[in-house]
Amino acid sequence: MMSKGSSSSVYEVQKFSWIWIVLVLMLGTLLRLYDLGTESYWSDEMYTVYEVQQTIPQVIESGRLDQPPGYYIPFHFWVQIFGLSETGTRSFSTLAGVASIFILYLVGKELFGREVGLLSAFLMSISEFQIYYSQTARFYSLFEFTTLLSFLFFILSLRRKQYLYFILNGAASIFMVYSNVFGLFVLAAQNLFFFLYWKKYKEMTVAWLACQALIVLAMAPYFYPLLFGASGMEDAAVLNIGNIPPPSLLHPFYAMYRFLLPFRRESGWDLVFVSYAIAGTLLLAGTWFYASRQGKSSWIDSARGSLSSLGDVTELSEKLTLLGFWLLFPILLPFIVSILMIPIYKVYYTINAAPALYLLLALIMVHARKAVPLLVSLGTVTIMIVPGLVYFYVTDFNPQVRDAAKYVYESPDSGDLIVYVPDGDFGFQNDIEQRLFEWYYEGALPGCSMVGWLKDDVSISGALTQCIAGHDRFWVVIPDSQTESSIRYKSFFLDPGQGAMQLIKEEKFIGLSTYLFELKK
Numbered sequence: 001m002m003s004k005g006s007s008s009s010v011y012e013v014q015k016f017s018w019i020w021i022v023l024v025l026m027l028g029t030l031l032r033l034y035d036l037g038t039e040s041y042w043s044d045e046m047y048t049v050y051e052v053q054q055t056i057p058q059v060i061e062s063g064r065l066d067q068p069p070g071y072y073i074p075f076h077f078w079v080q081i082f083g084l085s086e087t088g089t090r091s092f093s094t095l096a097g098v099a100s101i102f103i104l105y106l107v108g109k110e111l112f113g114r115e116v117g118l119l120s121a122f123l124m125s126i127s128e129f130q131i132y133y134s135q136t137a138r139f140y141s142l143f144e145f146t147t148l149l150s151f152l153f154f155i156l157s158l159r160r161k162q163y164l165y166f167i168l169n170g171a172a173s174i175f176m177v178y179s180n181v182f183g184l185f186v187l188a189a190q191n192l193f194f195f196l197y198w199k200k201y202k203e204m205t206v207a208w209l210a211c212q213a214l215i216v217l218a219m220a221p222y223f224y225p226l227l228f229g230a231s232g233m234e235d236a237a238v239l240n241i242g243n244i245p246p247p248s249l250l251h252p253f254y255a256m257y258r259f260l261l262p263f264r265r266e267s268g269w270d271l272v273f274v275s276y277a278i279a280g281t282l283l284l285a286g287t288w289f290y291a292s293r294q295g296k297s298s299w300i301d302s303a304r305g306s307l308s309s310l311g312d313v314t315e316l317s318e319k320l321t322l323l324g325f326w327l328l329f330p331i332l333l334p335f336i337v338s339i340l341m342i343p344i345y346k347v348y349y350t351i352n353a354a355p356a357l358y359l360l361l362a363l364i365m366v367h368a369r370k371a372v373p374l375l376v377s378l379g380t381v382t383i384m385i386v387p388g389l390v391y392f393y394v395t396d397f398n399p400q401v402r403d404a405a406k407y408v409y410e411s412p413d414s415g416d417l418i419v420y421v422p423d424g425d426f427g428f429q430n431d432i433e434q435r436l437f438e439w440y441y442e443g444a445l446p447g448c449s450m451v452g453w454l455k456d457d458v459s460i461s462g463a464l465t466q467c468i469a470g471h472d473r474f475w476v477v478i479p480d481s482q483t484e485s486s487i488r489y490k491s492f493f494l495d496p497g498q499g500a501m502q503l504i505k506e507e508k509f510i511g512l513s514t515y516l517f518e519l520k521k
Helices: 004-033 043-052 056-061 069-082 086-112 114-126 128-134 140-160 163-179 181-196 198-228 232-241 251-260 269-294 296-308 313-340 347-367 374-394 401-410 432-440 457-467 484-493
Strands: 418-420 447-449 473-479 501-509 512-519
Touching: 004 086, 004 114, 004 128, 043 069, 043 086, 043 432, 056 069, 069 086, 069 140, 069 163, 086 114, 086 128, 086 140, 086 313, 086 347, 114 128, 114 347, 114 374, 128 140, 128 251, 128 347, 128 374, 140 163, 140 181, 140 198, 140 347, 163 181, 163 198, 181 198, 181 313, 181 347, 251 313, 251 347, 269 296, 269 374, 313 347, 347 374, 401 432, 401 473, 401 501, 401 512, 418 432, 432 447, 432 473, 457 484, 473 484
Parallel strands: 418 447, 418 473
Antiparallel strands: 473 512, 501 512
16 A cells, blocks of 8 residues: 555656646647747649649549558648648647657656656657657648557557557557558567567457458548559558668668657768767766766676666566567568569658657667766767757758749749749659649749650650740749759750750749740740
């Protein structure tokens, strides 16, 4: 029986923990709301905006493999309330991102205690990777949120052994897969874990199998025709996910790096080395100072004592196995499929593995604090993250389509037409660049997209001639990506040897450039 004094102490600890998680949630919310609507949409967000304007039946019938309707249906109702502005659409991802921080705290608390839950939530709250996708009108944040729900109810169903949690796990898992088909790799991780520890949980086998059967039955009507239809699985993957190149052996490591440490982009590796050097210095100096104050022998004993704080080794091994499956399956399984069958691997599709990394790092920091003070380890990680996070906020990364459209609209040199050059090295091209530009363009000039698979100057010239028929002056909008197609188009239009047209003016923006041409007479 717990005494009144000890009960009061536990209450104070719990109250203090809730204060900290509220502060972490406030921090995560502020970081995700800051500059939310500042940048223009980019092409993938434009897909989302056009898709969400369809009716619910149209969304369901569109039949996307990588983007099932689990994201678009709730998002459809969201924009009915908050509108189609950048802030209105992106705030849906922001809400999912903030909610993910709280669910991660609950998962960490359930597995390893409040401190691990709190630290892992803090790491997620300041991760530039997480903030970026919480400020993007795409399905990634919701996919991660549903994955966290699935794991939370999976853990609770095994620990509490209540049917309600099995039902909730099944519902969350269905929602997860309908948010992104890569949720199948999470289901693989959970099923392998269950059967690996089947002897411990065998009395729940029937409930677990019934839950998995429910998931399969809910998935089959939508995914079976896509995967095993007339076009075949390979064509379905290419059509829905894209004809992407195979990943390199470094991609899985790069994914785990990106989950926590910021992508410096154009800032250069010099800033990376400086921030990492400062962090390393803090780690060594802080640990040395702590060890010096304790005394060498006492510090060594404390470091050894860290192992005893881990508790039941068998139970810890089980939890670490679950974390390992959670971290590795969403990364390695699509990687293996990409190597052996067809390339499907994309780093941002592995976002639902990131929470496992935050939990693992938080666990290490908490249980190593007798050797390395928690303040030192946490400060080290924070120093490695924050400089890149500052760069993230002060730099525009999305193409400045809004500014380019305003420039063309306000240009005193009138054109007759706007020609849109597609971006990407896929086996198909579309008019998304035109839709994106015209979303911001307020003028009356007509537009024409050079759609098609244009591989050389001859095909580009033919598509251009067809576009500008009857016009003497025209704008050309070209994405400034480093894809093969973008380089090919720029080489064609900016070739001084082009005898049929003359460049009158040009203006460069982040992510795209505008050129005004006139046909020579």
